[in-house]
Each structure stands twice: as structure tokens, then as C-alpha cells.
Amino acid sequence: MSRREDWGEVGGADALDAAIPPPATNTLRWLQPLRTRAVLGLTPVVAPAVLFVPIGAALGPAFTNVLNPTALGYLEPMVAVALAVLGVFAGLALDLRGQRDGRLFAAASLEALATLIIVGGAFLVLLISWRIPLALPYGLVAVMLGLCASVSSAGGAEGTSPTHAMAARIADLDDVLPIVVSGLVVVMLGSATPIPVWQAVAWLFRTILLGIAVGTAGWLLFERAHSRAERNVFIAGIVALIGGTSSFLGLSPLLAGLMAGLLWVWLPGQADRVVRSDLQRVQHPLIVVLLLVAGASCEFSRQAMWLAGPLVLFRLTGKLAGGWLAMRVQGMVTAGELGLHLMTPGLLGIAVALHLLHVARTPGMTAVLTAVVVATLASEALALVLRPSDGSGA
């Protein structure tokens, strides 16, 4: 996901940021890496994944075992809530007003679809050729890798070019298709036996109904809140409810959150703005936990390494091709290199892979998550090299 307006940091500036001014340039420079937006001195923005995933890996069972499997099990509910928050933000981004936004959404979906097809297709060929032992259907693995590769983040909003502004909007909107498809994959992975597609679609509709039901309840609660504090409690409770119920029922918290967010955008009132501003305060620790758990869940096996390298290359191809197509669909900004603006993967891909691992905790899924994590970090580094020629972007 990307942030809008002032969301340079994960979730944007919060009350703490406002209260504590940023350190002066010449003082305490060594503390700069502790701020996610300037870690390692890479400007303008480095994704929090670069900082927290390696820390999680270092704390995980593959290294120090501070976050041992039992501790990771206890953190699963928090991850589910974090996924719901990400889904809500994706839903809130679907505030489509007018034909221009509609074309942007179509362009974003086309860009995500192109990446999904390119990455998924390439991996289907490779997996069949390699006969890599993942104990999962190769088609499903290819789709999962394509899904995780198709999300993107346009980095910070510091870029001033029209292309970057549009890329930031497309990066928000291109999460929708992967989230919906991941809802299907979650159902297919979670079933004990192979299930027909229509049955998976039926479960998908249950997820949508769950999101709508909880979203409606939340909307009614927000409207009746007497104070800001009360409203904050309602919002936190509703998001926890979305994450908890969908996780318990084996459904996708991302999709349920997306539907709730979308509902709040459509319903009359201030629900979307209220939720957006309040969730920014909640999301920081949740996303940090999600990234730490993702890092700790990695197992750097041979299978994962075989998957990670090609994933970086095919994602690059997919994003460039998707950006090339999206630019021609939206038809409003003539500047090119949209694909390069979308190179930064963000953290939703890791979140999707982690959620799929929680649904089917198998060595094959662990290899997929590890490959996605490694490819995400490599893509972040690649995005620093392949900068758009207009100088903006990540």
C-alpha cells in the first residue's frame, strides 16, 4: 500500500510525531535509522519491511529463537487484526469519485492483473520443470507468488511529478484485485480436500457478507459515539472483530476489512475519514508485529532461494509491463515510466504471504513466504537503482 498526502511514515504522522519535532540535521544523526522513513540514510522513504523483517528473522526460530513457534502462535491474532487494518485501508482507498477515478481503478487493476499473469505464468512453467517439492499444487503456488508480486507501493508522496502522483493513487488501488483473489486462495488452501471453484466463490461471498455485516455494525456505532475516545474504542473493537472472526472462520481478514472499508466510504456520514484518521494511530504497532512475525516465520531453505531470485526478475517484468499498459488505459498523464514508480513492493505482499502461511502451515508455504520476503527486500533495493528519470518516486 502507499500512503496519501502526509503518510510518509507508515500510517502517516501521528500525535507523537507532531509532539516531537524531527531531530535537527546536525544533532543525533546516528538516531536517524531508528525512524522508518530514513533508515540506512536511504531517502526519501524506505519501506518498514527493510527494517523490521530482518529483525524478525534474527529473533525467529531460524536464528535466536526469541520469537519461538509458541510465541509466534500467540501473535497470530494480532497478525489477523493487522491484516484487517490493511484491508480497511485498501477499502478506504476505493473512494472513487467520477470517471477519472474509475479509469484509474481500471488501470490499477489491469496493472495488477498483468503482473499476476506474468509472474504466475512464468512460475508455473518453472515449477513444472523443476519439480520442486513443495507439497502444494504448482498452480496454486504460481498464483500465490503472482498475487504477492502484484501489489505495489509508490513510496512517499514527496514526488512532485504528475506521474508519481498518479502512481501513488494506482498503488493504492492495485491492492484490490490481489486481496479479492487471495480471498479465494485462502478458501482453497484451507480446505482439507480440493474443492470446486464455485464452492470457493461461495466462501468468498461469505467473507464479503462478514465484512459488510461488521462494517454496518461499526458504522452504526461510530455514528452513536459521544466522544472521540469512545469512537476510538469502537473503531479498535470493530477492526479486532473483523480480524478475529474472519481468522476464526478461516476466511480472509484482508478481504473482510476491504469490504468494511469500502462500505464506510459508500455510506453517508464521516465514517471513512474518522476511521482513516483513527486507524493511523493503531496501525503502527500492528504492522511492526506483522513484519516481525513474517521475518520470524521465514526458513531460508533451498526451495525458498530457488523461488526468490526469479520472483524479483519476473516481478520487475510484470510491473514494467503492467505500468506500460496502465498508462495507456488511464490516458490522462502522458509521462511514462509508471512501472518504475510502482517498483517498490510495500508490505502487502508479505502480509498476504504470511496470511496464507497461517491458513496452511506447511513447509511449502513457508518456502513461499520466505521467497516473497526475500524478493520484497531485493525489490526495495532494486527500486533504489531503477529510479524514474523524473527524479521522483521511491
Next chain:
Amino acid sequence: MPSRGSGVSRETRLLAATIGVSLVVLLILSRFRFPETSPESRDGASAQPLTRLAARAAFDDLSLAVRELSSRVNSSLLVVRATVPTSGTPEARLALPDGTRLLPALRVRDDAAVALIGEGAVVDSVIGVPTPVHVLAHDPVRGIALVRVPPAQAPVLSIREGQLPLNAPGYVAVAEASAAGTSLRPVFVGRSDGIGDPRWDPPLLTMGRSAAADLGAPVFTLDGRLAGLLTSTDGETALVPAAVVLATVDQLLLAGGVRSGDIGIVTQAVDPWLEAATGASDGAAVAAVAADGPAGLVILPGDVITAVNGQPVRTPDALRLRVSRAAPGTTLSLTVRRDGGLVTAPVTVRPSPATRSATEAAPEARAARESSASGERALGLTLRGVPGRGSEVVRVQPGSVAEAAGLRAGDVVVSLGRARTPAPDAITSAFAALPVGRAAFLSVERDGQPRLVALRR
């Protein structure tokens, strides 16, 4: 954005180059094969280099790990009540006084669960389901029952994974059943080896004695994979791997049940007397062959079947199980010890409700073997002809070869080697013609049951 030097934009050039590189890489990589997993990496020693540096999980974490696993697998487990045979099976020892057992069943489909109830057992009910139990399919030989269960409220545990060896020494979680529900118990597996079982083609995995009371229970690894179901083979507790169970379940769902096979022979254990006569230390000695059966033309009384399709068969019961689970119409390759040598005989299985087995070795024969002395002795048989049946034993002389072989007054000799309905003279002549140390095989009927008797000169 168009570049300054050419009409092709940087984006287009980059895209073309990336597509080209991707295609070349795809072509090159698709020529590779993922290397086979080495034993070292399979046991986790080298799959994750950093794992060697990791702090091991504390012993106290085990209960937390099992608790966390329980929350994941509980929706996949149900409890069934089964009536087990009163004796003769390992499961019978575990039965309650009323002859029933509570054992966990594993949900393999949203509306179906599999239970390994044991040979001859039947499912009475599913605990918590008031309606009469609906058995979708039953494999009496392997003791597997598929029962209909209420649809799950949520997608169930993912269990369809490849067959993996048990990580021994290490812990697994074994499901336990009670009237209140299911629970998981950690069980330490010190060593796990492959072991053959006539009911299953792939080898099973031994589990040690700590799970001996959990026959039929699903077993999970601590990271939540289904390892398999527990059974008993040759007195050992063994694990039927998950992939084997699920393949059988698929077959049952497809066919709706299993038709037992039969090859029309009656066998008995190889006792020391038969061992001395045939040279076979174990196997299934053929006591009688149905003339109209599939084995009628290729198997003879006195043969000892030692293997089926290359898999050793050590007892008549093992042969019965192996033949019973063969689908009618399939051809089994029987390895037979005959006249001191090994021959291979193909036999096509026919459907049969049951294959009788004379598995009990005659105590008299055992006693005779113990008292037998080396050297030539008299046959010691008084016979009279029975038209259409053969020759009836009227009297057995004490201390004779006939007594040592276990013959008794009233036995009817129905065949002598390949010759059916032999006359008394034919029997005595055949014995007299035997070289010292060789044996003639009689198929006799005693109390309506066929038996194999070896008269050794």
C-alpha cells in the same frame, strides 16, 4: 518519456530489455531440475544453516506447542464409538467391558470423516451426532470406515500433503478420544523404521511402545501436519502415513467400498514338522486347493507361499489379508516353495465373501515333531477307501510316521500331492516309493476342515 538520442523511450527500452532477459532466464532455468533432497537436509540438518545456531525450544514449551496445535486441529477431529471383535485383534485388548471403543476420527471432507477402527470392527455412532451413523464406505481388511458427519462450520485442517518421514527422535501429537471430545497428547518417538504390512503396499513407520494404546488415532507433527494413523502390525505400533491413508480414502469414496479377493486355497502355519518337510521356515502352507478356484491349476497342497508380488508373507493370516485386499480381477504373483525350490505362480484373484484360513497349527503335529526321531520308520496307517472322497484313516500306529505327522483316526485323505481322491493302496505305495528324507503331502479333512499333512520318510 522519450529519450534525447532516439525515438524509443527509456521505459520502452527497459521493458523490452526486461522481457528479453526474463524469457532467456525462463528458458535457461526451465532446463534445471530441483536437486533431490539429501537425507541430511531432509532431517533439517542443512536445510536451514542458521537453525544450527538457534536456541532449542525449552521442554516446557512442549505443552504450549500442543495447546497451540490443538486449537488448529480440533475442528478436524471427531469421536466415534465402534464395536470391536471380542478377541483376535490388537484393538480388542483396548475395548471397554461392553466391547466398544471410543476413538478419534479425522475429517477428510467437509461432510466425511475417516476412522481406523480395526479389522472386523463396526462403527456404532458418532459422538455428538444424534442421528444414526451413516457409513459411506468400509474397508474390512484394513479396518477403515468412512462415516458421514455434520458439515464443518469452517474450512478444516489442510491434510493433503506429501508423505514425510517421522522426524525421530522427536515429539509427535497423538489424538485421544473421550466422551467429552478429543485432545492431543505428545508422544516421544525415539526411532522410526519402515515395516512391511500385508494390508498396505508402502511400508509403515514404527512408532515405539509409547503409543500402543492409541491404535486408530490420528498423529500430527508439532507443526500441524498430519503424519498418519496408528495401527498395529506384527505386534508393533506403526503409523500408516497420511498419503497412504488419503489414497485409500479416495479409493473408498470412488468405489463406495471394497470387495474382498480370494484365490480358493486353504492355508495353515508352517510348523516345525512342515518346515522340515518343505524347507520353508515361514509362510503359508497350502492345505487344500479348490479345484474350480483361481489357484486350482497352479498351486498344490504342500506348497508353501512365501511372498506375494515380491513382498514376504510370513503367516497364513498375512496371506489372507494380502489376498483379501486385492481387487478381484488383479493378478498376484505368488512365490511358492515346492520340492525344495522356489517357483513363481501367477494367480488371478476372484471375488469372494471370505477366505477360510486354517491358521492354527496342529498341536499334535507339534508334539509329533518334538518326539520324532531321525531314521526310517513305518507309515503306521490303517486306511479304508471312501468312494468319491479318498481314504479314511481307521487307525494310527503309535510311534509311526503317521502319528508324528499328526494324522488321527477319522481323518479323510482327499488328495495325495497332485492326485485327488487317492485310494489306500496309492497312499501306501507313494510312501513306500519315497526316498529317505523326502516327504509326501496329504490333504486331509478333519471335522470338515482341510489340513495339510506331510509324511516324511
